[in-house]
Amino acid sequence: MIVNLHTWLLKRLAVVWLALSLVSGCIVNYLGHARLDDHIVQMAKTETSAYTTELVEYSKSPSEQAFALFKQMMQTMIEKDNFIVIRLYDTNINEIIEVAKSVAKEIESKLPHQNIQFSHDDSIISEKLNLDGATYLRVHLPVKNDKGIRTGFLEGIYYAPTEIISQ
Numbered sequence: 001m002i003v004n005l006h007t008w009l010l011k012r013l014a015v016v017w018l019a020l021s022l023v024s025g026c027i028v029n030y031l032g033h034a035r036l037d038d039h040i041v042q043m044a045k046t047e048t049s050a051y052t053t054e055l056v057e058y059s060k061s062p063s064e065q066a067f068a069l070f071k072q073m074m075q076t077m078i079e080k081d082n083f084i085v086i087r088l089y090d091t092n093i094n095e096i097i098e099v100a101k102s103v104a105k106e107i108e109s110k111l112p113h114q115n116i117q118f119s120h121d122d123s124i125i126s127e128k129l130n131l132d133g134a135t136y137l138r139v140h141l142p143v144k145n146d147k148g149i150r151t152g153f154l155e156g157i158y159y160a161p162t163e164i165i166s167q
Helices: 005-060 064-080 104-110 162-166
Strands: 083-089 095-100 125-131 134-144 150-160
Touching: 005 064, 005 083, 005 125, 005 134, 005 150, 064 083, 064 095, 083 104, 095 104, 104 150
Parallel strands: none
Antiparallel strands: 083 095, 083 150, 125 134, 134 150
16 A cells, blocks of 8 residues: 555656656667768768779779879878778779878777678668777778769778767
């Protein structure tokens, strides 16, 4: 028998309030992380466009001289953006070029390695990685020419800017 109805009701309401707060907090946290992940993927995808454009141009007339210019342009681009490593492959998954920032080798050695996986349906494959409090995104995506024909693949490790994460 309930001695004090008000105390009993107050305890039950407190338990229900706590449970609902925990559930809603978890949902908000999950949705926030999903939104952040999508935003980082879009940022990385935007920055890959310059690399894919250069690969398409190089593929039109490959030569030793064109490759040297291509490599120089790729190295210049990677020093200015948030990618730390870019690897470009032909359609048979043979590596064409790898460019990296000067600090990338140390970071890349700490990240878990994985087998190269490219989507056959032209979608982007991405994996979020955390290392020493920093967020990185490993991306794999197809490279298409201006006619929409796949000419190769791009694999990159993208550094997610801390200011974006904190926002």
